[in-house]
Amino acid sequence: MKKYLYQRSIELTNGAYTSNLIRKFAQSKNSRRFIPGYIKAYQILTDDVEKPLDSFSTLHDFFVRKLSPGSRPVAPAPVVSPVDGKIEIAGDLHENVHFLVKGQHYSLADLLGDKALADRYQDGKYAVLYLSPADYHRIHSPADGKVNRQYVLGKKSYPVNAAGLQYGKAPISGNYRMVTELDTAFGNMLVVKVGAMFVNSIKLTETGGEWQKGNEVGYFSFGSTVVLFFEANSIEFVEDMSNGNRIKVGEPLGIMV
16 A cells, blocks of 8 residues: 555656756756755765855756766776765576566566567676765766667656655666666676656766766766666676665776676
8 A cells, every 4th residue: 555655646746747847946047046955955065076066057057066086086896886876786687687676576678678688687787876866966987888779768757765666666667767788898788877756867978889987978867876787797796785885986896707
């Protein structure tokens, strides 16, 4: 019943009209005066923000803020974190290429909309990285690689916070999402950017065919999630990849096997 009521409340409020209102407000000049309150409410540390706080013209501008050069050093590991966020879960893909998040079972074929592609990751690994509203929301490349394919699926989105992952209608495989497959030195990997409720905005800033580890490739408007998938026998997660731990852009995530 709790899951049903949660899903119904989200479906009644999460429409195009509501999304447009929120987007327009966040990008309006009037939203600028809410920046100090936003920082205080989410206890955001601003020492590493690239620009002075009074230079942001809208709340959205602050939300997609850039950081000062050198504030996120890139580790020499072959795979690093693409975002600042929390490790919701990191583990092995189950039989028939399924994975588990907050008690919900997901099919990689449903997430990708491509069973043949999903089957290539049988017995591989995955990591779910959640970005809260307080986090830095630019996305960086987790590895050096060539872009094999990139496409978008889905329309509306459930929240991707703890409640959304537990009670939402399969938010990871059902939400608006952008899939990128990279060909790397350790094999192919998938970088799945998952949109959040109200504002399904994933903007690419790297549109070329090559990604360089640590370089910015895009950003989210509003909190969201990145899910990484790796082929079998390609990497092992570092010891710090424990559920609930915090991780930052450029910190080591995996080593080759």
